[in-house]
Amino acid sequence: MTTPDSPLIRLPKSNVKLLGTTRRLLIASGLCLAFASPILAAAEPVFRAGAATSVITPSISADLKVRTSRPPATHVHDELHARCLVLDDDQAKLALVVCDLRHISAEVAESAKQIIEMTTGIPPQCVLISATHTHTSGGVSLDEDKSLAYYDYRAFLARRIADGVLRAHNQLEPAQIAWGVAEEPTQVFNRRWFLKPGSPPVYGAHDNVEVVxxxxxxxxxxxxxxxxxxxxxxxxxxxxxxxxxxxxAAYGLHYVGGITPNTISADYFAMFADRVGELLGADRHQDPPFVGIMANGTSGDVNNLERYSDEELTKRGPQPKKKYQPFEKAREVANLCADKVMEAHKTLQWHDHVKLTSLQRTLTFERRYPTKEEVAWAESVKARRIKPMSTSRYSTYSTVLAYASPEMPPTLDVVVQTHRIGDLAVAAMPFEVFAEIGLELKQRSPIRPLMNISIANGSHGYLPTPAQHKLGGYETWIGVNKVQLNASVKMVDALVNMLGELHAKKP
Ligand SMILES: [Zn+2]
Known part of the structure; x- marks a missing residue:
């Protein structure tokens, strides 16, 4: 089911404390109208941009389970940030935020958007908040110690994100914009494999044998x-x-890793952000500072671990095995990506003004239900009192039982967005989306290029295609995948439809 948000024109707001239903009535569909002065309206429209970062590093002593390559966190290699870019076409505004987090919950994204609307007037459907998926960071649902009244990471995070957007907004200045596409095929590997005939069986989530x-x-x-x-x-x-x-930028790579134990880091995403600024000649002392951003494309099944078929390995011959120092691999990938972007950057066509339009939909998906076999398997694991390792397939038994419970809501609402920035489009999806889904979207989008951003405006697990569900593999297991098996088909159709609507609007 697709529910379009209310198509009403935004009014100038003198009272910034409007909330709830009143706020909803002010939400515009398509145009994220800012307050247009009648005097300025007649003048040539001015395109403006502003960018800022906000530190979102969690307190390392607050939660022993902050994700690092080996918990607990005792070191911070580099601070985590919400990287914020605000664009303004003199009529509509768009805020793009990428956070150095493993996930961003829909609730935190929504609360940040509420504050952003109050402080900047930018309505929620014109605000995209995503997570990079760095694996050495916090998620948003840290297990806060309730006795520590001062520490509420979710509230802190929503505030810091909103602050970053407000500061980017306050720094809006006349700007030019350009976009492009680079390629870096050597750093992305599909992590799901068919094994050679005669290989040992691959066991799935309930001791079933899987294909990949x-x-x-x-x-x-x-x-x-x-x-x-x-x-x-x-x-x-x-x-x-x-x-x-x-x-x-956005690249379909899960993360890189190779980070020292017990350490928080934003991984290659932040290293790219830094390196690309350096290559662009951004002066480290410029005011306000340059803000580089790397978002996660569609990388649910894509990582940075070089895997080749036996046939390919024979062709390649013995490979020199490089031993990487901590952080070295992440920096190498970041630098390669920045070099490729800089190469494409040389030939960009710059625009003095482009129009911004946005669309948001809420899609309702049925949730996953475990099969009878899965429930029977989970009951037997429970009865045998197996103490599962967190990475073993037995770890899913309690998830299977939770999903079998009638208390779990039957549907899940997710927010998807499309934004048009001149002739560039952005599609935002709240899942760890498989690469082939992103490729299909790019192929079907009437606006090109298309920048896919996953883990955006929420995070509801992996999103494989129905065909990949049939093959099995970790990403298809119930719990890490939460929605109906054909959810990707519904989502792609909805996004293509929305891109079509944006395309039909006069640029
Ligand atoms: Zn991951």
């Missing part, structure tokens, strides 16, 4: 179960005097 193996070993591989998306889609904004303001 997620993150298998290096030997005995036949072919990957899906494609990768090698594109790095990016947009770049600079002041009218040529000073770089921000560059935002």
């Amino acid at each position: 193996d997620t993150n298998p070993g290096y030997k005995g591989l036949m072919k990957p179960a899906g494609p990768v998306d090698p594109q790095i889609t990016f947009l770049s904004v600079r002041s009218t005097s040529g000073k770089p303001i921000s560059l935002m």
